[in-house]
Amino acid sequence: MKFSESWLREWVNPALSSDELAHQITMAGLEVDGVDPVAGEFTGVIVGEVVECGPHPDADKLQVTKISLGDYSSSTVEKGELVDIVCGAKNCRLGLKVAVATVGAVLPGDFKIKKAKLRGVSSFGMLCSESEIGLADDSDGIMELANDAPLGTCVREYLDLNDVTIDVDLTANRGDCLGLKGLAREVGVLNSLEVTEPIITATAPTIDDAITINIDANEACPRYLGRVIKGINPNATTPLWMVEKLRRCGTRSIDPVVDVTNYILLELGHPMHAFDLAKLEGGINVRFANKDEKLTLLDENEVTLKEGTLVIADTGVEGNGKALAMAGIFGGLESGVTNNSTDIFLESAFFTPLAILGKARQYGLHTDASHRYERGIDPTLQHDAIERATELLLAIVGGQAGPVVEAKSDADIPQTKDVSLRRKMLDRRIGHHIEDAQVSEILTRLGFDVSEQDSGSDKVWQVVVPAYRFDIKIEVDLIEEVARIFGYNNIPNVAPKATLKMVKQQEANISxxxxxxxxxxxxxxxxxxxxxxxxxxxxxxxxxxxxxxxxxxxxxxxxxxxxxxxxxxxxxxxxxxxxxxxxxxxxxxxxxxxxxxxxxxxxxxxxxxxxxxxxxxxxxxxxxxxxxxxxxxxxxxxxxxxxxxxxxxxxxxxxxxxxxxxxxxxxxxxxxxxxxxxxxxxxxxxxxxxxxxxxxxxxxxxxxxILVQKIPEACDISRFPANRRDLAVVVKEDVDAKKVLQLIEKVGGNHLIDLNLFDVYQGQGIEDGYKSLAIALVLQDTNKTLEDKEITDVINRVVETLKTELNASLRD
Structure with missing residues (x-):
C-alpha cells in the first residue's frame, strides 16, 4: 500500500524524519519497500492567474496570455508586473489559476526557463502541466489550480510537494493497516502519541427516498448498508486536495463519486461502491450468483459468474433481478456511475474474508477492494464509512441524502475475542522482562481492552481483541504484538544457556x-x-x-x-x-x-x-x-x-x-x-x-x-586348528539350497564355525530332477584340538539329518 507522509502526519505526527519513520514502520513488521518524492525537483514555479488570453497573430494553436503573479517579485519579475507568456494548451482560459514557471525557474531534469520568442511574440515563462513538474507521467493540458489559490505563492509550498510517498508491503495478516486509520494507529502506538482522527458526523436525511435491502447469504455478508443521494451535480470536479492525496497513494482521479469512494478506501481502509440509482430495478439483494449468470464489468469485459461467487443484485420486476456487481471485487458496467448520473445509491458492506478469498483470481482479477476484503476489514466500520462518504459527496457534488438503510445478521458478524497473556510465557518467549505497566500500555494503545489479574505466582492480562484484528487468536499472537511494539532492537542480545546432555543411542539401531x-x-x-x-x-x-x-x-x-x-x-x-x-x-x-x-x-x-x-x-x-x-x-x-x-x-x-x-x-x-x-x-x-x-x-x-541389527557378541579366539570337511549332497531339484544349509547349521553344534555352499552341479552322473550341492563345513574348538572321532560324529549327524528331513544322499 502506498500512502502520503503528509496525510499520515495529519493523523499522527511523530518527531521523526521520513527515513526514520520508514525505518520504524519496517521494524514494526510493516516492511517499507520504497520512499519516493511526490514531485520532481523544481524551483521558481509560482501560482498565477490568467488575466488576458487571446489568439496568437501568427499561429492558430497558440495563445498569448498575460499572467498576474500578485505581489510576487524576483530578479526577473517586478512586484505587480503582468508577465507575457505564449501558451499552446487548449484548456488555457481567462480567469484560470495556473502554475507559472518564470524566467530563471528550473524544472525537473535541470530544464531552465529562459526568455523566448514564439512566432515573433516574446514569452517570459511557461504555464506548466502536471507532467512538467513531475506530478504525473503525462497530461492533456496545463495544470488547473483551485480558484482560491493565493497568487504569488510557490507551487511547491501551496501543494505541499515537499512530501514523500511511502510504499508499505503488508503481510496477509495485517489487513487492518490497509488504510491511513490503521497505519496511524500503528505509528501512534510506536511513538506513544494520540491519533487525531477526522470527526465523522451523521448526515441527517433531507429526503425520504430509500431502497429495501435483502441478504440471502448472511454468512458471506453479515452487514450491508445503503443510502440514496439524489440531485448531485454531474459537472462537478474533484477538489485538487483530494486529487493530490489520491495521486500520492497511487490512485488516479476519475470523477468525484468514484474519487470519494477511493478516498474512503485509503483513509479508513474500507472499500465502497456507488451505483447509478436510475439503473436499479426494485431493491438490493445480496446473493450467490446463479448458474451461467453473466455480468459485464466496469472494464467492459463480460464474465460468466460461478455459483459460489457473491453478487450484489437488484430484485427486478417480478423477482427476476440481475447481478449488478461482484461483491467486494468489481462493479458492473451497466449499473456504474457515469458523467450523466444525477442520483446514486451508495453501498457500504462487510463481506467475510472466506466469501471473497480466491474469488477474484478465479476471474483473473485483483482489485483494491478484493485485496482488503480477503484479508478482513473492520466489521464495525460500515456506518462511519457511509457517513464520511456522504459528508464528502454533499460537499463536492451537492445533492440530498436519504436515510441509511441497514440489513444485518448479528450472529454472523465477527465478535471480539478474549485471549489471555501470561507473564511467564511472555518472558519465556521474548527472553526479556518488560515492565507490567508498559505491557498494559502497549496492548491498550493497540486498541485492545485490557484487564490485569494475578493468578498465584503468575500475572495474567485478560485481553479483549477487537474484531478487526483477525490475526490475533492465541497467546503467542499477543506476545508477538508486545515484542513488535516494544521494538526488536530494544530486546538485548543474550546468549542462550544450554546444557549438554548425553542422549541414549541404541547400538542396535541402523540409520x-x-x-x-x-x-x-x-x-x-x-x-x-x-x-x-x-x-x-x-x-x-x-x-x-x-x-x-x-x-x-x-x-x-x-x-x-x-x-x-x-x-x-x-x-x-x-x-x-x-x-x-x-x-x-x-x-x-x-x-x-x-x-x-x-x-x-x-x-x-x-x-x-x-x-x-x-x-x-x-x-x-x-x-x-x-x-x-x-x-x-x-x-x-x-x-x-x-x-x-x-x-x-x-x-x-x-x-x-x-x-x-x-x-x-x-x-x-x-x-x-x-x-x-x-x-x-x-x-x-x-x-x-x-x-x-x-x-x-x-x-x-x-x-x-531392516533398521535393527544383531549386536555382535565377543568370544575367545581359538588357538587350535580348524578342520574343513567338504560334503557333496544330492537332493531333489526343487529343494532350496538355503534349507539344506539351515539344517546343517541346526545340527552342526557349537563346533561348526563356518558353512559355505561353493558349487551346484547338474549333469552327467546326476539323475535327472536332482542336483548336487558342494558344501564346506569348518569345525573348530576353543579349548582343544578336535579329534577325528568328534569331527566324524558331527558329519554323520549332518548326513543323517539331511537324509531324514530332505531324503538327501552323499554323491558317489
Missing amino acids: VDKLKQTLVNRDYQEAITYSFVDPKIQSLLHPGEAVMTLPHPISSEMSVMRLSFFTGLLQSVVYNQNRQQSRVRLFECGLRFVPDESAENGVRQQNMIAGVIGGNRTDEHWSIEKAAADFYDIKGDVEALLSLTTDATSYDFSQAEIASLHPGQTAQITRSGILVGYVGALHPELERKIGLNGRTLIFELLLSE
Missing part, C-alpha cells in the same frame, strides 16, 4: 543414512519423486488394489497417492533413458500410502526404501566384459543392505508371483513369517507399456524390518 551410503557405494544415485502419481501407470503396476485419491490434485497425472515407489522410480528411468542414459541405478526412501480402514485416517503410511536398475552391469571398460544386469545383481544389492543387520541369514528369499514382475525372476523377502519386501525383474509386457528400454529390475523393502 537410514547408512543404508543410503551402502547403495551409493554400489553405484546408485538417490532420487526424489512425488508422493502423488499417475493413476494409469500405478494401476498397471498394482492392478485391482485400492488407492487413496486426492480431492484437489495438481493435475490428472498426479491424482493418487503412491502404493509403492515403483511408479515414480520407473518413470525416472524412462526420463533418463529418453536422454541417452542407458545405464540407470536409482534408489529412494520415503512413505508409501496404503488404504487401510483399521489405520489412522484410513491410510497406512509405511517408510520404505526402494531401488531400480537398468542397462549394463557396469560402465563400459576395456577390462570388463560387457553384460546386462540380471536378477542376481539386484539381489546382491539387497543382500548388502540386509547384511548391515549382521543377521542376513534370518531373511528368507522365496519365489513369489506378482502381477507386475517377471514370473520366475521374482522373490519375496520374509523374516520370521513377516513380509519384508520384494525383489525381481519387471514384467516384459509392462516394460513395453511404460516405455522402458531393456530389462529393468526393482526392489522395495520395509525400513522397519
Whole structure:
C-alpha cells in the first residue's frame, strides 16, 4: 500500500524524519519497500492567474496570455508586473489559476526557463502541466489550480510537494493497516502519541427516498448498508486536495463519486461502491450468483459468474433481478456511475474474508477492494464509512441524502475475542522482562481492552481483541504484538544457556543414512519423486488394489497417492533413458500410502526404501566384459543392505508371483513369517507399456524390518586348528539350497564355525530332477584340538539329518 507522509502526519505526527519513520514502520513488521518524492525537483514555479488570453497573430494553436503573479517579485519579475507568456494548451482560459514557471525557474531534469520568442511574440515563462513538474507521467493540458489559490505563492509550498510517498508491503495478516486509520494507529502506538482522527458526523436525511435491502447469504455478508443521494451535480470536479492525496497513494482521479469512494478506501481502509440509482430495478439483494449468470464489468469485459461467487443484485420486476456487481471485487458496467448520473445509491458492506478469498483470481482479477476484503476489514466500520462518504459527496457534488438503510445478521458478524497473556510465557518467549505497566500500555494503545489479574505466582492480562484484528487468536499472537511494539532492537542480545546432555543411542539401531551410503557405494544415485502419481501407470503396476485419491490434485497425472515407489522410480528411468542414459541405478526412501480402514485416517503410511536398475552391469571398460544386469545383481544389492543387520541369514528369499514382475525372476523377502519386501525383474509386457528400454529390475523393502541389527557378541579366539570337511549332497531339484544349509547349521553344534555352499552341479552322473550341492563345513574348538572321532560324529549327524528331513544322499 502506498500512502502520503503528509496525510499520515495529519493523523499522527511523530518527531521523526521520513527515513526514520520508514525505518520504524519496517521494524514494526510493516516492511517499507520504497520512499519516493511526490514531485520532481523544481524551483521558481509560482501560482498565477490568467488575466488576458487571446489568439496568437501568427499561429492558430497558440495563445498569448498575460499572467498576474500578485505581489510576487524576483530578479526577473517586478512586484505587480503582468508577465507575457505564449501558451499552446487548449484548456488555457481567462480567469484560470495556473502554475507559472518564470524566467530563471528550473524544472525537473535541470530544464531552465529562459526568455523566448514564439512566432515573433516574446514569452517570459511557461504555464506548466502536471507532467512538467513531475506530478504525473503525462497530461492533456496545463495544470488547473483551485480558484482560491493565493497568487504569488510557490507551487511547491501551496501543494505541499515537499512530501514523500511511502510504499508499505503488508503481510496477509495485517489487513487492518490497509488504510491511513490503521497505519496511524500503528505509528501512534510506536511513538506513544494520540491519533487525531477526522470527526465523522451523521448526515441527517433531507429526503425520504430509500431502497429495501435483502441478504440471502448472511454468512458471506453479515452487514450491508445503503443510502440514496439524489440531485448531485454531474459537472462537478474533484477538489485538487483530494486529487493530490489520491495521486500520492497511487490512485488516479476519475470523477468525484468514484474519487470519494477511493478516498474512503485509503483513509479508513474500507472499500465502497456507488451505483447509478436510475439503473436499479426494485431493491438490493445480496446473493450467490446463479448458474451461467453473466455480468459485464466496469472494464467492459463480460464474465460468466460461478455459483459460489457473491453478487450484489437488484430484485427486478417480478423477482427476476440481475447481478449488478461482484461483491467486494468489481462493479458492473451497466449499473456504474457515469458523467450523466444525477442520483446514486451508495453501498457500504462487510463481506467475510472466506466469501471473497480466491474469488477474484478465479476471474483473473485483483482489485483494491478484493485485496482488503480477503484479508478482513473492520466489521464495525460500515456506518462511519457511509457517513464520511456522504459528508464528502454533499460537499463536492451537492445533492440530498436519504436515510441509511441497514440489513444485518448479528450472529454472523465477527465478535471480539478474549485471549489471555501470561507473564511467564511472555518472558519465556521474548527472553526479556518488560515492565507490567508498559505491557498494559502497549496492548491498550493497540486498541485492545485490557484487564490485569494475578493468578498465584503468575500475572495474567485478560485481553479483549477487537474484531478487526483477525490475526490475533492465541497467546503467542499477543506476545508477538508486545515484542513488535516494544521494538526488536530494544530486546538485548543474550546468549542462550544450554546444557549438554548425553542422549541414549541404541547400538542396535541402523540409520537410514547408512543404508543410503551402502547403495551409493554400489553405484546408485538417490532420487526424489512425488508422493502423488499417475493413476494409469500405478494401476498397471498394482492392478485391482485400492488407492487413496486426492480431492484437489495438481493435475490428472498426479491424482493418487503412491502404493509403492515403483511408479515414480520407473518413470525416472524412462526420463533418463529418453536422454541417452542407458545405464540407470536409482534408489529412494520415503512413505508409501496404503488404504487401510483399521489405520489412522484410513491410510497406512509405511517408510520404505526402494531401488531400480537398468542397462549394463557396469560402465563400459576395456577390462570388463560387457553384460546386462540380471536378477542376481539386484539381489546382491539387497543382500548388502540386509547384511548391515549382521543377521542376513534370518531373511528368507522365496519365489513369489506378482502381477507386475517377471514370473520366475521374482522373490519375496520374509523374516520370521513377516513380509519384508520384494525383489525381481519387471514384467516384459509392462516394460513395453511404460516405455522402458531393456530389462529393468526393482526392489522395495520395509525400513522397519531392516533398521535393527544383531549386536555382535565377543568370544575367545581359538588357538587350535580348524578342520574343513567338504560334503557333496544330492537332493531333489526343487529343494532350496538355503534349507539344506539351515539344517546343517541346526545340527552342526557349537563346533561348526563356518558353512559355505561353493558349487551346484547338474549333469552327467546326476539323475535327472536332482542336483548336487558342494558344501564346506569348518569345525573348530576353543579349548582343544578336535579329534577325528568328534569331527566324524558331527558329519554323520549332518548326513543323517539331511537324509531324514530332505531324503538327501552323499554323491558317489
